Amino acid sequence: MTEDVQKLVRGEWTSGVISGKHEFEKLAEGIQTIIAKSEQAILDVKKAEQLKNELVTNVAHDLRSPLTSIIGYLDLINEDRYRDELELRYYIQVIHAKTDSLHTLINDIFEYTNMQNEQAIIQQHSIHIEELLNQLAVQTQIQLEEAGMEWRQFNSATDPVIIGNGTKLVRVFENLIQNAIRYGSDGKFLDIRLNDNEEMVEIEIINYGQHIPGVDLPHIFERFYRVEKSRSQFTGGSGLGLAIAKSIIDLHGGTIEVTSVPGRTAFTIKLLKK
Numbered sequence: 001m002t003e004d005v006q007k008l009v010r011g012e013w014t015s016g017v018i019s020g021k022h023e024f025e026k027l028a029e030g031i032q033t034i035i036a037k038s039e040q041a042i043l044d045v046k047k048a049e050q051l052k053n054e055l056v057t058n059v060a061h062d063l064r065s066p067l068t069s070i071i072g073y074l075d076l077i078n079e080d081r082y083r084d085e086l087e088l089r090y091y092i093q094v095i096h097a098k099t100d101s102l103h104t105l106i107n108d109i110f111e112y113t114n115m116q117n118e119q120a121i122i123q124q125h126s127i128h129i130e131e132l133l134n135q136l137a138v139q140t141q142i143q144l145e146e147a148g149m150e151w152r153q154f155n156s157a158t159d160p161v162i163i164g165n166g167t168k169l170v171r172v173f174e175n176l177i178q179n180a181i182r183y184g185s186d187g188k189f190l191d192i193r194l195n196d197n198e199e200m201v202e203i204e205i206i207n208y209g210q211h212i213p214g215v216d217l218p219h220i221f222e223r224f225y226r227v228e229k230s231r232s233q234f235t236g237g238s239g240l241g242l243a244i245a246k247s248i249i250d251l252h253g254g255t256i257e258v259t260s261v262p263g264r265t266a267f268t269i270k271l272l273k274k
Contacts, residue, residue: 063105066098108240111171112223112247127169129160129201129271133192136173140181147185157196163274164252172245172256176205176267179241184209187263196273200254203269212260220258221246 073091075081082088137151144151180190187208195202212220223243249256254271 063102066101066105069098070095070102105240108244112240112244124163124165127162127164127166129162129203130155130157130194132166132170133173133194133203136170136177137192140177143181144190147181149181149185149188149190151190151192153192153194155194157194157201159273160194160196160201161273162201162252162271164271165248168248169252172248172269173203173205175241175245180205180207180265183207184265186210198273200273201271203271204266205269206264206266208263209265211262211265212258214260217258217260221256 073095077088077091082091133153137153140151177190184190184207189208191204191206193202193204193206221242223240246256249269249271252271254269256267256269258265258267260266
């Protein structure tokens with residue numbers, strides 16, 4: 001056992017069981033436990049470092065594209081390389097759109113980072129889900145009309161009330177509704193189905209437009225995951241929208257799932273009553 005401990009001190013220990021006889025067995029078991037915990041801690045540190053590197057890489061990539069466009073159009077304006085005021089106005093509109101994209105990305109990064117802290121939801125109160133959805137229906141009415149879509153709400157819930165953070169939950173539903181409008185306009189309808197039982201409230205948000213390919217479904221809630229290029233901003237424009245939504249639902253002790261087939265995509269949220 002002494003030889004094994006010396007190997008551990010020298011950093012030569014790789015794996016195996018530390019030996020010990022009779023009265024030293026418990027000591028050997030304790031040392032073995034310490035080694036196992038140390039190895040797990042090292043793995044956890046390496047994983048955290050990898051995730052941090054991936055986050056930095058993805059953020060840098062997503063920042064570079066709009067910044068490149070902004071700088072390019074600003075150079076054109078600065079060098080008076082536009083034909084008339086109409087073209088100048090177009091350049092300014094592009095710059096404004098790219099700036100909005102950057103603003104969304106930065107806000108989403110802060111939001112996602114905050115959601116990784118389990119203490120993020122600190123103010124909770126009673127929330128009537130049907131009333132929350134009714135407010136969102138009013139807020140999105142003009143956008144729905146512009147997309148040629150109709151909001152249909154089907155409620156079979158008797159008491160759709162939960163305890164949670166209303167601001168955070170609004171963020172979830174807004175993200176899902178915006179995605180439904182963006183990719184579901186071909187189907188004309190945005191359907192909201194609400195039901196409950198004694199333990200939970202279930203909300204289903206359905207659109208009938210573009211579907212999510214089956215190969216992408218298992219990864220759709222991963223941060224910065226991008227579906228095929230034609231839907232490269234499905235996750236809310238920053239690649240973090242759905243990751244944030246899942247983090248918020250997780251912190252409420254609920255679940256969020258997605259199913260998608262040609263002509264129908266549905267996000268289902270289940271929230272526990274408390």
